[in-house]
Amino acid sequence: MSSRRVLLVEDDTAIATVMIAALEDEGFAIEHCTSVAARDSWLTGHEFDVMLTDVMLEDGDGLASLESVRGVAPDMPVIVLSAQNTLDTAVRASDSDAFEYFPKPFDLDEVVQAVQQACGGTDTAARATPKTEDDGMPLVGRSQAMQGVYRMITRVLRNDLTVLVTGESGTGKELVAEAIHQLGSRRSGPFVAVNTAAIPADLIESELFGHEKGAFTGAIAQAIGKFEQANGGTLFLDEIGDMPAEAQTRLLRALQSGRIRRVGGRQEIAVDVRIVAATNKDLVPMIGAGTFREDLYYRLNVVPIHLPPLRERREDIDVLSQHFLIQAVEDGLPRRTLTVDAVEALEKRNWRGNVRELRNVIYRLALMAREDVIDASSLSDIIGEEALAPGAQSIQRDTGIAQALNQFLKEERPASGTVYATAIAAFEKPLIEHALGETGGNQLRAAKLLGINRNTLRKRIGELGIEPDRFARPV
Secondary structure (H helix, E strand, C coil): CCCCEEEEEECCCCHHECCCCEEEHHHEEEECCCHHHHHHHHHCCHHHHHHHEECCCCCCCCCCCCCHHHHHCCCCCCCECCCCCCCHHHHHHHHCCEEEEECCCCHHHHHHHHHHHHCCCCCHHHHCCCCCCCCCCCCCCCHCCCCCCCHHHHCCCCCCCCCECCCCCCCCCHHHHHHHHCCCHHHHHHHCEEHHHHHCCCCCHHHHHHHHCCCCCCCCCCEEEEEHHHHCEEEEEEHHHCCCCCHHHHHHHEEEEEEEEECHHHHHHHECCEEEEEEEECCCHHHHHHCHHHHHHHHHCCCCEEECCHHCHHHHHHHHHHHHHHHHCCCCCCCCCCHHHHHHHHHCCCCCCHHHHHHHHHHHHHHHHHHHEEHHHHHHHHHHHCCCCCCCCHHHHCCCCCCCCHHHHHHHCCCCCCCCHHHHHHHHHHHHHHHHHHHCHHHHHHHHHHHHHHHHHHHHHHCCCCCHHHHHHCC
């Protein structure tokens, strides 16, 4: 049986050596080059089952020059590797009809598996998507923690699957929804955002589905709801965990049927919307408590995307700070710069308000700084030293599970009948994340470490909004 042939275009010798060894162990025949010119030379007169290419090569952009590759080998799957770990790079890879995209550092086992799948004859012709004309990316950051987010976003651009974005307040969940809308096929349609927690319970159905004249006291005219406003585009339902039970039932019916009925109306109206929902709550214990419908949860949680808190992506604080300083200038504030020690001071803070808190701090610095260059001393004078939240210091001093659990229950105050589910969910998530961290994101080994079935682990990873890509072992 002849070996499957792989062309590896990679100018990092260390990475290339490791990849060649791993692929050869799986029976692949490898040809390796380090430039666009050498790549084109190999493709002339030679056939390969798959090509792996870095983006930044010795003599050009391996991604931008893929058009010439398509001219020579139109059916050859291409896997893109990149250290330029931005959402823009992920989208460019997706738009280029790449079979798969791996940000560096990547899990070597996953790359080998992707090569095997590509050689299996997966049809890449149907993976094409229109290029976006907007180069501005809503999300900023190149940390490993954000790579799973970028990859999940690119995977939902060609379809209308419902997305559930989870994460703490201030992590940028609406920005994920905007990115999915702006970069996907619905970008020419409306993007309608509604905060379900900010609408009174007795008005939320009217806000979502509209109402007819005379439907209730004060309904002096017909009103179009958010579903109809978003027709042909994307409807972003923020804080979905705070939606009243009756509204949950009507939302589920609308998602199942693709039709809505205005409050007080008799006619059903067909709507074509993509749903992106978001919450900062853990919906699983809420299901156990009966405050959130289980069937609605599974209807919304088709594609889960979890946004990491800022404390888990501290390496992004520098680039985020520079981004917000530029935004501050655009909003009429003075132009400022941060010294290295000022950035280091920002990186040491806990950022309980996440990216939103960082933005507010940067704007405050831009407004109040006496000098154009802000150092650590000036930063401390303006924003002061960080005060720990009540109870946080005692938890840090005493790491015992029992003490931490007691403190957690005091702060959360779960309702009667939900204590067990709430505590188990709070304990289970960091436990699974620990196992994934110990095994480099390998779910099979993580399941063995935990002593549970792999399918059970995969189910809980999805339900708890954990992104295994964040724990991938670097090459």
